[in-house]
Amino acid sequence: MGKLMFTATMSIDGYVADSAGDFQWSAPEGAVFAIHVERMGEVSTEVLGRRTFELMQYWETDPDDRVWTPAEQEFARRWRRIDKVVASSTLTREDIGSDRVRLMPDLSLAQLRQIVDDAPGVVEIFGPTVAAAAIRAGLVEEFQFFVVPKVVGGGLRALPDDVQLDLSLEGHETFGNGIVHLRYVPRDAGP
Structure with a gap:
């Protein structure tokens, strides 16, 4: 059984892309890129x-x-070895071009739960639009944020506006360029 993780690189004000759709300001370099390489070693399935x-x-x-x-x-080596699930109603099988990619025109929460249950490791849900329903439903078991020291003032939000989360900080790292890597898990809802 796998674990569902959401990862986002975002501005201080919580956007993964600015109002023009630009996200080049978030491109990882050096030590931050090394964390992404390491992270991909845990991922068995990517949902995009x-x-x-x-x-x-x-x-x-x-x-x-x-x-x-x-x-x-x-x-690239690690990326190529993982299974991918693409949630898209506009792409076709011909657009995908790989047997390691499963195309799902309408990814339901039940299907996502099954993907996670069947995975041998971490299932990363990548992209705030595809992750929104899973975040709202409380399916995400770990959040990793790479916060870039930039304020963009609007655009595509990393997290849905209508969700409330009570999270516990599990780890953090600050890089010389001002980027902060934060790792959170939902707090237990138990007694």
Whole structure:
């Protein structure tokens, strides 16, 4: 049985992309990228929406225009080995092009629970739009936030506006560039 984790890189004011859709300000480098490489070692399944899937296709083949660093090569190796579930009603099987990718036009919470139950490790739900229903339903067992020292003033929020969470800080790390990595789990609802 797996564990559902939500990961987001966001501005101080809580956005993963600004009002123009730009997120280049959040691109990880150096020690922050190394944490992402390490994190991918735990992930057995990635659940993504269409936009995030298309963005991450970059890691499926080596780029023609430059040579990857050893860290980028390792991230790509780890990314390629994990199973992927793409929640999209607009992509087709031909768009996917891999037998490690399962296309689900309408990902229900019951289907997501089954994916997590069947996974041998961490299931990362990546992208705030595809993760919103799981966050609202309390299915996410761990939250990892990479907070970038930037205020963007609007855009795509990392967390749904209508959700309330009581979280416990499980770990944190501050990097020289001002980025903070925070790891939270929901507080027990028990007595």
